Amino acid sequence: MAALPKRIIKETERLVSDPVPGITAEPHEDNLRYFQVTIEGPQQSPYENGVFQLELFLPDDYPMEAPKVRFLTKIYHPNIDRLGRICLDVLKNNWSPALQIRTVLLSVQALLASPNPNDPLANDVAEEWIKHEDTAIAKAKEWTKLYAKPTQDEEPAKE
Amino acid sequence: MSKVPRSFRLLEELEKGEKGLGPESCSYGLSDSDDITMTKWNGTILGPPHSNHENRIYSVLIECGPSYPDEPPKVKFVSKINLPCVNSTTGEVVKEKFHTLKEWKRSYTMETVLLELRKEMATPSNKKLLQPQEGTTFE
Numbered sequence: 001m002a003a004l005p006k007r008i009i010k011e012t013e014r015l016v017s018d019p020v021p022g023i024t025a026e027p028h029e030d031n032l033r034y035f036q037v038t039i040e041g042p043q044q045s046p047y048e049n050g051v052f053q054l055e056l057f058l059p060d061d062y063p064m065e066a067p068k069v070r071f072l073t074k075i076y077h078p079n080i081d082r083l084g085r086i087c088l089d090v091l092k093n094n095w096s097p098a099l100q101i102r103t104v105l106l107s108v109q110a111l112l113a114s115p116n117p118n119d120p121l122a123n124d125v126a127e128e129w130i131k132h133e134d135t136a137i138a139k140a141k142e143w144t145k146l147y148a149k150p151t152q153d154e155e156p157a158k159e
Numbered sequence: 160m161s162k163v164p165r166s167f168r169l170l171e172e173l174e175k176g177e178k179g180l181g182p183e184s185c186s187y188g189l190s191d192s193d194d195i196t197m198t199k200w201n202g203t204i205l206g207p208p209h210s211n212h213e214n215r216i217y218s219v220l221i222e223c224g225p226s227y228p229d230e231p232p233k234v235k236f237v238s239k240i241n242l243p244c245v246n247s248t249t250g251e252v253v254k255e256k257f258h259t260l261k262e263w264k265r266s267y268t269m270e271t272v273l274l275e276l277r278k279e280m281a282t283p284s285n286k287k288l289l290q291p292q293e294g295t296t297f298e
Contacts, residue, residue, distance in 0.1 A: 031161075031162055031164065033161050033162075034162075034164045055164065055166060055167075057163065057164055057167045058161075059161070059163070060161050068167050068170075070166060070167070070170070072195065074195065082192060082193050082195075083170070083173075083192070083195060083197065084195055085170065
């Protein structure tokens with residue numbers, strides 16, 4: 001396998017040494033382009049107190065091509081579909097090589113704080129979000145409680 | 160080339176299948192669109208022309224296990240078919256008798272499997288094999 005580009009090594013080091021609050025990203029030992037990610041649900045959002053598992057992969061052409069990101073935890077959100085695929089501009093047309101893994105994950109976290117039902121990926125969820133926002137938010141909260149539990153064996157956060 | 164992880168590989172295949180970007184002679188999609196592990200898939204193969212399979216549509220089940228695509232998927236015919244590499248009782252494609260599964264490569268996809276099965280139906284020794292009645296299925 002080809003050596004890992006310097007850029008990826010640097011980004012990985014910084015993710016560990018200077019982590020983004022509420023976000024973890026760790027490469028798999030056998031594939032350093034493949035990251036296991038967790039994102040905490042933003043405060044005052046329906047996803048508050050949830051910890052969401054994601055996976056991220058840096059394709060061969062990264063950073064010319066955007067990282068690939070997917071939710072592994074079930075989530076009720078108008079821009080995330082049932083397979084965990086995410087509709088987010090920076091992962092598609094608005095990707096720029098100046099962005100990084102950390103900026104992408106921050107954008108995903110921001111998407112949790114502000115769902116955008118007018119540009120939906122999960123149409124049924126978006127429709128509910130527009131027509132009955134209260135019900136939709138209640139359901140998002142319920143799913144967060146059901147599926148986005150913090151893992152038991154996780155180390156307590158260091159102060 | 161870096162190693163694309165299982166799930167992103169399957170998402171690529173799903174997208175290709177959903178958009179119908181592949182050849183017209185086969186198709187595939189997730190059996191359960193809610194299955195976040197993307198394990199079970201339905202496929203179809205259009206019988207090749209100039210064979211006893213002409214104009215028939217064969218349904219198959221494809222199972223991509225946790226080690227896919229390092230390991231080949233499991234493939235099973237739903238529609239009855241008479242083919243040497245297919246178990247005549249269960250409909251399972253026998254790995255040892257089907258080169259694509261036997262000599263599996265990571266670059267192969269579900270589409271490769273379906274297209275190669277279709278070629279298998281059209282080989283000189285297989286194309287004239289007597290076939291079960293159309294529309295019948297394995298148990």
